[in-house]
Amino acid sequence: MEFDLIERIRRRTDTQRDDVRTGIGDDAAIVAVPAGRELAVAIDTLVEGVHFPVGTSPEDIGWKALAVNLSDLAAMGATPAWALLALSTPDGSPAFFDGLADGFAQLAGSYRLALIGGDTTRGPLTVTVAVHGFTSPGEALLRSGARVGDIVMVTGTLGDAAAGLRCLGEPDVAPYAALIERLNRPVPRVSAGQALRGIATACIDISDGLVADLGHICAASGVGATIDAPMLPRSSALFSHFDDAVALDFALSGGDDYELCFTVPADRAATMTADLARVGCGVTRIGRIVEGQGVRVLDAAGNVLSPSHTGWNHFAS
């Protein structure tokens, strides 16, 4: 039973990679990092009822468990290579395993990612994925490089996933499909992260909320940041269902967007916007790096706003 899910995923992905010397089925996988490359490694756990609502489809769980990890690689500018998956579940049904394998494999296939190992056990529903990607020495996008005067930018739109979570309680969720899709099927910004190498001075993916995650860049870089609230990119789906104040709150502190927030020297912004457009990724200038510490949010008149809360802390919530 132990390799059942793992085997189902392997059959669906079937990615042949020369760098996988021994794949699934031994005590450990044996892999080779290409000469001159370094390895980016991340791990993240999704827990039912904490990171995804009870009732989320196994397809969405499989997709999201990989997506949140690929988002960490995207934030480093790394190229995905291999993953491990550890599942604990009370549901040993073939339908559950097939669904989870489908969702995981759909996303993995986009990146020629190979599943190289894993573990399945009976227990409460939690999915842990560890991912590995390649970077060149000195090239990884860290949180610590933001400098006073840099501008702050984000990819895509913010707040949709938090709005989708709110909408799940509605009697009819059909009108909110676009928002719920952002919650359940986040698309990691892998190509965008790679395009930012050598240009962005700092980068992070937005998992806990913009204010909280930009705060991590500020803390690591020893700087502060201001955000211009009116500039925050928000989708038409968000505005069609929520008023301005709620949409702003979702954009500032809603988690699970998995967009990239990054800093660039002001004279590089135009080049960078063109680079991201080439990989199909919209980007918006939302603020700037300043002296001091922490993140301040300014309204259209330049007054400081106090968000209702500053980011979704999985542990504190």
Next chain:
Amino acid sequence: MEFDLIERIRRRTDTQRDDVRTGIGDDAAIVAVPAGRELAVAIDTLVEGVHFPVGTSPEDIGWKALAVNLSDLAAMGATPAWALLALSTPDGSPAFFDGLADGFAQLAGSYRLALIGGDTTRGPLTVTVAVHGFTSPGEALLRSGARVGDIVMVTGTLGDAAAGLRCLGEPDVAPYAALIERLNRPVPRVSAGQALRGIATACIDISDGLVADLGHICAASGVGATIDAPMLPRSSALFSHFDDAVALDFALSGGDDYELCFTVPADRAATMTADLARVGCGVTRIGRIVEGQGVRVLDAAGNVLSPSHTGWNHFAS
């Protein structure tokens, strides 16, 4: 809160490794594999009530979560380098985190293992660890190399952990301390695994039980195996609390021993026993590889025994 446990472990281990370019605190760690080496990677989850009993101390949980993963590296003959830890827990108390960090760090320190990343979240108590170790190309100990005529050997003694689990139900557990220690504080056979490189034809660690795990070697190698039951190494602690039949059952099918079971050509056995003695590891010849498939257990008269069950399957149990 997210980096709380991870930070506690980092403070306790504080292993400086040149191959860790960016450690804990960014979206991913950046590490470098030494030139000419390949990477062994494994992941395992422990779930409360499945892999360790409710009431197990946080120190023992932290130790065991790393130990079972290092045991996978040991079975490949790999040298441990880095680990990631993902914890889900309902108990956010400093005492719990300190205990878990203590147990993890005690074992990590023995191997100069660096914790390079992790994730802490609220949820049911599960601990997932992913480990990375180094091997040289072609050198890893696989399950697939056993050949007819090889002899089958195991390190240490078998059955103690299963006996320890049984004893936890006793009103006074003090007399069973040695057995319970084997259950809660398994010592991965890392040095033994390294000493087997270039000698053993196949190797596995015994997590599910001897018959089940040797069965994995047989399946991967396309061979069968016979075990001579009277030869199975069992501790005096085991024999002092259990009769022969129960001790045999624990040794054949009890999980959680984390000894190595391996095969060697008959003419290499003596050298190999001396090599393992040099790293302080006892080893016992318990059987041989034969044509066919599956594992047969023979009594002193050479008759086939039927074990009461063939290995502890976490999912089926």
